[in-house]
Amino acid sequence: MAYGNALVALADPTRRRVFERLKSGPQSVSRLARGLPVSRPAVSQHLKALKEAGLVADRAEGTRRVYSIDPEGLGALRKWLDQFWDQALAAFQEEIEREAKHGKDRK
Amino acid sequence: MAYGNALVALADPTRRRVFERLKSGPQSVSRLARGLPVSRPAVSQHLKALKEAGLVADRAEGTRRVYSIDPEGLGALRKWLDQFWDQALAAFQEEIEREAKHGKDRK
DNA sequence: CATTTCCGTAAGCCATAGCTTACCGTAAGC
DNA sequence: GCTTACGGTAAGCTATGGCTTACGGAAATG
Numbered sequence: 001m002a003y004g005n006a007l008v009a010l011a012d013p014t015r016r017r018v019f020e021r022l023k024s025g026p027q028s029v030s031r032l033a034r035g036l037p038v039s040r041p042a043v044s045q046h047l048k049a050l051k052e053a054g055l056v057a058d059r060a061e062g063t064r065r066v067y068s069i070d071p072e073g074l075g076a077l078r079k080w081l082d083q084f085w086d087q088a089l090a091a092f093q094e095e096i097e098r099e100a101k102h103g104k105d106r107k
Numbered sequence: 108m109a110y111g112n113a114l115v116a117l118a119d120p121t122r123r124r125v126f127e128r129l130k131s132g133p134q135s136v137s138r139l140a141r142g143l144p145v146s147r148p149a150v151s152q153h154l155k156a157l158k159e160a161g162l163v164a165d166r167a168e169g170t171r172r173v174y175s176i177d178p179e180g181l182g183a184l185r186k187w188l189d190q191f192w193d194q195a196l197a198a199f200q201e202e203i204e205r206e207a208k209h210g211k212d213r214k
Numbered sequence: 215c216a217t218t219t220c221c222g223t224a225a226g227c228c229a230t231a232g233c234t235t236a237c238c239g240t241a242a243g244c
Numbered sequence: 245g246c247t248t249a250c251g252g253t254a255a256g257c258t259a260t261g262g263c264t265t266a267c268g269g270a271a272a273t274g
Binding site: 215216217218219220221222223224225226227228229230231232233234235236237238239240241242243244 | 245246247248249250251252253254255256257258259260261262263264265266267268269270271272273274
Binding site: 004007008010011013016020022023024025026068069071077078081082084085087088089091092094095 | 194
């Protein structure tokens with residue numbers, strides 16, 4: 001149920017913005033905060049949540065912390081989504097066949 | 108930004124349980140509520156949220172409403188995730204090459 | 215050392231999300 | 245027509261999540 005944490009983490013708009021900023025490459029905290037409508041501590045808190053969800057990783061670099069995307073969490077989410085998609089589609093097909101078989105006429 | 112609504116909708120655990128119950132096929136509201144630790148009105152509210160996010164569809168069937176999974180919302184989410192995945196991976200590769208090029212020695 | 219930059223954490227505030235109970239409309243069954 | 249199943253909505257409560265300001269610690273800089 002790792003995907004659950006990822007979903008919760010990505011549900012918040014500003015947290016998602018933080019995350020999406022990392023798409024272009026690793027960033028320091030203050031760099032990430034620049035341009036966002038919230039304070040730097042807020043960004044720190046978001047990064048903590050993202051990290052606990054396995055969506056980002058961080059490394060120390062002198063006095064600053066550089067955050068980057070961690071494929072782990074994103075992968076788990078993708079896996080869940082794909083499975084779900086397949087199963088849902090299968091059930092959908094099955095439903096159609098069932099309707100086709102025993103009379104669909106009796107509205 | 109349709110995927111945003113889907114993320115918010117799927118972030119809540121019980122709402123996700125409602126949604127996952129539909130994987131096995133269309134269900135009525137009271138049937139969905141049976142077995143869940145919340146009241147039927149709560150399930151109704153969750154279904155409303157899921158519907159607004161494009162994740163489920165509903166049709167009337169006599170006095171009951173049958174809900175089913177709507178591929179729309181799930182598809183949008185999948186699309187976003189896949190794009191994100193590709194871009195993140197590309198940036199990751201780029202980062203490695205950059206490190207390899209100009210000296211990585213000066214830790 | 216003193217100072218400055220960078221960042222995480224604590225405390226506290228406020229809006230909102232999720233739940234319950236209560237109520238009302240609508241379609242079927244007798 | 246009554247009654248009964250079904251389900252959407254309103255009102256209200258409470259917990260929690262995200263934000264801010266304030267603080268403290270650690271590494272670079274002089």
